[in-house]
Amino acid sequence: MLKLEKNIFKKIRPIDKPIARFIANFDTSWEVRVLKIHQLPHKHNDFSAWYTVAKSDNTFGSWEYGDQYAKDIASGHFDYKDGEEDFVKYFINNKDFPYSDSYAFVNVKENFPKDNVFVRQYS
Numbered sequence: 001m002l003k004l005e006k007n008i009f010k011k012i013r014p015i016d017k018p019i020a021r022f023i024a025n026f027d028t029s030w031e032v033r034v035l036k037i038h039q040l041p042h043k044h045n046d047f048s049a050w051y052t053v054a055k056s057d058n059t060f061g062s063w064e065y066g067d068q069y070a071k072d073i074a075s076g077h078f079d080y081k082d083g084e085e086d087f088v089k090y091f092i093n094n095k096d097f098p099y100s101d102s103y104a105f106v107n108v109k110e111n112f113p114k115d116n117v118f119v120r121q122y123s
Contacts, residue, residue: 009037020083042096074099
């Protein structure tokens with residue numbers, strides 16, 4: 001059981017270095033980047049929100065900022081693409097996070113062993 005004592009995701013990240021990146025599986029022009037997570041993974045519920053930035057053909061290529069429910073991102077309409085190692089550790093591979101078994105993360109878990117983390121490296 002992985003538990004964070006302090007929220008390491010509460011600082012807003014820049015758009016080019018998000019906590020996690022998701023692409024819609026119904027339209028690949030939709031991209032959501034998670035910039036801040038308000039609650040610890042084990043305290044998430046149906047009303048937990050993530051501060052995000054999103055872009056699609058509907059926004060004419062510009063980014064729109066705002067809070068989104070975590071369950072809406074993890075519900076299966078978006079596929080996880082990449083993110084920080086700690087996001088994978090404390091959210092995707094953490095049974096205390098209520099959406100860790102959601103469809104959004106299935107592809108990650110099937111393609112990568114639990115010990116081999118799928119992480120974007122910044123230079």
